[in-house]
Structures are given as structure tokens and as C-alpha cells.
Amino acid sequence: MxxxxxxxxxxxxxxxxxxxxxxxxxxxxxxxxxxxxxxxxxxxxxxxxxxxxxxxxxxxxxxxxxxxxxxxxxxxxxxxxxxxxxxxxxxxxxxxxxxxxxxxxxxxxxxxxxxxxxxxxxxxxxxxxxxxxxxxxxxxxxxxxxxxxxxxxxxxxxxxxxVDIPFFEEEKQSNIELPKDFLLYIGNIKPHKNLIVLLQAYNSLNSSLKEKYKLLIVGKKEGFITGDNQIEEYIKTNNLEKNIIFSGWIQDQDLPVYYQKASLFVFPSLYEGFGLPILESLAAKTPVISSSAASLPEIGSNLVEYFDPNNDKELAQKIMNVLKNPGFNNQVSGSLKTHLEKFxxxxxxxxxxxxxxxxxxxxxxx
Known part of the structure; x- marks a missing residue:
């Protein structure tokens, strides 16, 4: 055949x-x-x-x-x-x-x-x-x-x-320079990725939190037909240049390091057929806050904190709550392996x- x-x-x-x-x-x-x-x-x-x-x-x-x-x-x-x-x-x-x-x-x-x-x-x-x-x-x-x-x-x-569970859960040795504490976003800079809501939520955090936790954005920033032009303007208007880091495109083998070192992974997308980054972050045992839109609750189940993707204030509150209580609780840790084995x-x-x-x-x- x-x-x-x-x-x-x-x-x-x-x-x-x-x-x-x-x-x-x-x-x-x-x-x-x-x-x-x-x-x-x-x-x-x-x-x-x-x-x-x-x-x-x-x-x-x-x-x-x-x-x-x-x-x-x-x-x-x-x-x-x-x-x-x-x-x-x-x-x-x-x-x-x-x-x-x-x-x-x-x-x-x-x-x-x-x-x-x-x-x-x-x-x-x-x-x-x-x-x-x-x-x-x-x-x-x-x-x-x-x-x-x-x-x-x-x-x-x-x-x-x-999701390749061992690839993301095994601690990797790397020379990549990353902030000591940071929030992580991984994805393209397209309007449906809803990055603007994450920026609005991050901007509303108090100064001490923004000083401690940088926002690291991993993904291709330029060259998209449907790129999100408001992102750069929002960052400049709100003087966030010192708080936000764009890594640009990274190699696949470096992804686990970013997930593992992050304090929190945020996925604010308005529309996803699947949402693989949610599973990658869970496999790396990094807490996830995700939009409640489209397929994302189907993929993340009860292991993820969800928010209304049109509500930056709700997202900001979720971020503060997770940062005050870092890591997985016992209930999440116990069901994580079973959940990931479905994928x-x-x-x-x-x-x-x-x-x-x-x-x-x-x-x-x-």
C-alpha cells in the first residue's frame, strides 16, 4: 500500500x-x-x-x-x-x-x-x-x-x-539566561491568541509584583499576515518595556527549560482546536491559568485555573492568587499523571x- x-x-x-x-x-x-x-x-x-x-x-x-x-x-x-x-x-x-x-x-x-x-x-x-x-x-x-x-x-x-511527558518533566541543564521569577506565555502573536488581555491583566498588577515577576513572551513576533499590531503599542504606552521580555522563536529542545523555570504559565487564547501548551506546562509541573474558551477546558480539565478571556480583571486576580500559592496542590498532583496519559x-x-x-x-x- x-x-x-x-x-x-x-x-x-x-x-x-x-x-x-x-x-x-x-x-x-x-x-x-x-x-x-x-x-x-x-x-x-x-x-x-x-x-x-x-x-x-x-x-x-x-x-x-x-x-x-x-x-x-x-x-x-x-x-x-x-x-x-x-x-x-x-x-x-x-x-x-x-x-x-x-x-x-x-x-x-x-x-x-x-x-x-x-x-x-x-x-x-x-x-x-x-x-x-x-x-x-x-x-x-x-x-x-x-x-x-x-x-x-x-x-x-x-x-x-x-504530549511527550518525559521530555517536559525531566529537568534540563541549560545555559539559557532567564529571569529568576517570571510569568510565561508561549504562542504566536495573533489577535485570536488574545495576548492583549494578558498584557492588560499584567499591567494592573501592583508595582512590586511586576518588579519581581517579568512577563516572558515566547513565540514569533513578526511576519504574520494577521499579526496583532496593538501589542507593541500597548507595551510602549504603558511603559512596560522593562517588565516584558520577547524571546522570539526558540528551538523545540529548549521548551522544557522555559516551562520548568516559569512561576506560572498563562494561555489567554480566544480560539484553539486543541491547546498543546497547556499539556506541556502541566507535564513540566508548572501551574496553568487558561482561557475558558473553545477546546481549552476539554484539554486542561480540572487541573487548570480558568478565566473569562474577555475579563482582564478576573485574569489579574487569578494570577495574584496563584502567585500567592505556588505549585500544585495534592489533589492536582495526584490526578496529573492520569490526565496526561490520555494524551x-x-x-x-x-x-x-x-x-x-x-x-x-x-x-x-x-
């Missing part, structure tokens, strides 16, 4: 983490695997020697990419696109799979123009119509996909992402493979 996968987003933040963690074991289950993407990026991975690489560097969402898709995808049993940017034109695949992480582009939260929203809607609906199986990462996202695209309910399979890459891979087996069975049955 031959599998073809579009992995052009392997170095993206959330989707890239997902692709990197499921690819190695999935490709081992197929006789022949072809991946589409940047050859230089792909060859850095050990598993690349087991696959055929087809150079494909067209930008996501581009018309050029869509026109090239039929020529780049060889004849195969299954084509899998781990993103909603699914081929519009016919391809030489007997069966097709897609992963849709969320439908943020179709919601009122998304800042994209009405024209781009219409194009995104077309791509989502194209994907759910043509795919034989639709993977998504939470029950929340499943409901959203069905609501916004009228997808067939039985085609949508919930497959949680995983493993091994379980995710098995469910992906089951989805592939189900549609492959339909091929063999004919």
Missing part, C-alpha cells in the same frame, strides 16, 4: 509539532511512502531515508500550489493532507484523508477579510466533501467542523494530540492508523 503526505507545514508551530510526532510511526506501517515538501528541511529527519521526497515549495493557500497538486501527487492508495488546504483538482489517490485542527478562519474571531474568509470556507468545504476520513483534534473542533462545513458526522474522527502520541498514532485501515478496507473490499 502506498501513502502520500503533504508535509509542507512540518516546521510550523502547532501543526508542525503534530506532523513531526506522528510521521515516524505512521510511515513504518506502509510499504511505500512519498512526502511532499522542502527536501532540505525533510532530510534533517532520520526517517527521511525511508521515504521518497517530492519537492513541493508552493505557498499554502496559493493558486499555484493547487494547480501543481495533481502533478506532484503520484498514484497512491491514500493521500493525506494534515491541513485543510486540500487539493481542489482531481488527484491520483484511491482514498483521501485530511486533518482539520480547527475552523478559526470561519468564525467571527478571525480578523481576515471577507474575501479570504470566503476562500477559506471554500477550502474547508472542499476538504470535508472529498476526504474519506477527517481527523480532528478535539470534540470541540468536531462540533465546529460539522457546524460550519456540514461535514458528514461519521467521517469525522477525534484524535487527540499527544500520548502513541494513542494518537494508533487512531490515525485505524482511520487509514478503515478506508483501505474499502479499497480491498472492492
Amino acid at each position: 502506498k501513502l502520500v503526505i503533504d508535509i509542507r507545514l512540518i516546521n510550523a508551530s502547532g501543526i508542525g509539532t503534530y506532523i513531526k510526532n506522528v510521521i515516524p510511526d505512521i510511515i513504518s506501517e506502509f510499504k511505500t511512502v512519498t512526502v511532499l515538501g522542502n527536501k532540505n528541511e525533510i532530510e534533517k529527519f532520520d526517517w527521511s531515508r525511508k521515504v521518497e521526497i517530492v519537492e513541493f515549495n508552493s505557498k499554502m493557500y496559493s493558486l499555484t500550489g493547487q494547480l501543481l497538486y495533481p502533478f506532484k501527487i503520484p498514484q497512491c492508495d491514500v493521500f493525506w493532507c494534515p491541513h485543510f488546504n486540500f487539493p481542489i483538482f482531481p488527484i491520483r489517490a484511491k482514498k483521501k484523508a485530511v486533518t482539520i485542527h480547527d475552523v478559526n478562519h470561519l468564525t467571527g474571531i478571525s480578523p481576515i477579510s471577507s474575501l479570504k474568509k470566503k476562500y477559506a470556507s471554500f477550502l474547508y468545504k472542499n476538504a470535508v466533501r472529498k476526504a474519506d476520513v477527517i481527523f480532528t483534534v478535539s470534540e470541540f473542533s468536531k462540533k465546529e467542523i460539522v457546524h460550519y462545513t456540514i461535514a458528514e458526522l461519521e467521517k469525522v474522527k477525534v484524535v487527540y494530540c499527544g 500520548t502520541w502513541e494513542k494518537s498514532i494508533k487512531k490515525h492508523l485505524q482511520g487509514f485501515y478503515d478506508i483501505l478496507y474499502l479499497i480491498n473490499k472492492k
Whole structure:
């Protein structure tokens, strides 16, 4: 059986983490695997020697990419696109799979123009119509996909992402210079990430707390089409430059150090299909305050403090409460391991493979 996968987003933040963690074991289950993407990026991975690489560097969402898709995808049993940017034109695949992480582009939260929203809607609906199986990462996202695209309910399979628990819980030795005490935010600087509410809450803390606890923001600050331009202006207007540190992009292997050294991790997002940073912080045994929006309570369960993402005053109070009582209480510590075991890459891979087996069975049955 031959599998073809579009992995052009392997170095993206959330989707890239997902692709990197499921690819190695999935490709081992197929006789022949072809991946589409940047050859230089792909060859850095050990598993690349087991696959055929087809150079494909067209930008996501581009018309050029869509026109090239039929020529780049060889004849195969299954084509899998781990993103909603699914081929519009016919391809030489007997069966097709897609992963849709969320439908943020179709919601009122998304800042994209009405024209781009219409194009995104077309791509989502194209994907759910043509795919034989639709993977998504939470029950929340499943409901959203069905609501916004009228997808067939039985085609949508919930497959949680995983967290590498030992990677985040084992104390790492590092030369990275970090403040002695700090609050941590990890994520892109996009409007739906709601960083402005975190800044407002942080700004309202008393001077002594801000002096003791810096706010460290980890993530790519510039270059996003939908970047949040109000962040920098707010920081300057409120003279927070000395309190807030932007680390910029960091390597994956350094993430545990940031989580482990943080006094508190805050995730204020308005919309997430999954919310992997919550699990990463919990695995590092760092307390989490999260928005109560979208999938986040589904992922964090009762191990996280939640707040209304539109209420910076509530967030500020939660921050002060946690800083006064640092660390996990006994109840949280006792249920942490059980909760995290629901989210493993091994379980995710098995469910992906089951989805592939189900549609492959339909091929063999004919």
C-alpha cells in the first residue's frame, strides 16, 4: 500500500509539532511512502531515508500550489493532507484523508477579510466533501467542523494530540539566561491568541509584583499576515518595556527549560482546536491559568485555573492568587499523571492508523 503526505507545514508551530510526532510511526506501517515538501528541511529527519521526497515549495493557500497538486501527487492508495488546504483538482489517490485542527478562519474571531474568509470556507468545504476520513483534534473542533462545513458526522474522527511527558518533566541543564521569577506565555502573536488581555491583566498588577515577576513572551513576533499590531503599542504606552521580555522563536529542545523555570504559565487564547501548551506546562509541573474558551477546558480539565478571556480583571486576580500559592496542590498532583496519559502520541498514532485501515478496507473490499 502506498501513502502520500503533504508535509509542507512540518516546521510550523502547532501543526508542525503534530506532523513531526506522528510521521515516524505512521510511515513504518506502509510499504511505500512519498512526502511532499522542502527536501532540505525533510532530510534533517532520520526517517527521511525511508521515504521518497517530492519537492513541493508552493505557498499554502496559493493558486499555484493547487494547480501543481495533481502533478506532484503520484498514484497512491491514500493521500493525506494534515491541513485543510486540500487539493481542489482531481488527484491520483484511491482514498483521501485530511486533518482539520480547527475552523478559526470561519468564525467571527478571525480578523481576515471577507474575501479570504470566503476562500477559506471554500477550502474547508472542499476538504470535508472529498476526504474519506477527517481527523480532528478535539470534540470541540468536531462540533465546529460539522457546524460550519456540514461535514458528514461519521467521517469525522477525534484524535487527540499527544504530549511527550518525559521530555517536559525531566529537568534540563541549560545555559539559557532567564529571569529568576517570571510569568510565561508561549504562542504566536495573533489577535485570536488574545495576548492583549494578558498584557492588560499584567499591567494592573501592583508595582512590586511586576518588579519581581517579568512577563516572558515566547513565540514569533513578526511576519504574520494577521499579526496583532496593538501589542507593541500597548507595551510602549504603558511603559512596560522593562517588565516584558520577547524571546522570539526558540528551538523545540529548549521548551522544557522555559516551562520548568516559569512561576506560572498563562494561555489567554480566544480560539484553539486543541491547546498543546497547556499539556506541556502541566507535564513540566508548572501551574496553568487558561482561557475558558473553545477546546481549552476539554484539554486542561480540572487541573487548570480558568478565566473569562474577555475579563482582564478576573485574569489579574487569578494570577495574584496563584502567585500567592505556588505549585500544585495534592489533589492536582495526584490526578496529573492520569490526565496526561490520555494524551500520548502513541494513542494518537494508533487512531490515525485505524482511520487509514478503515478506508483501505474499502479499497480491498472492492
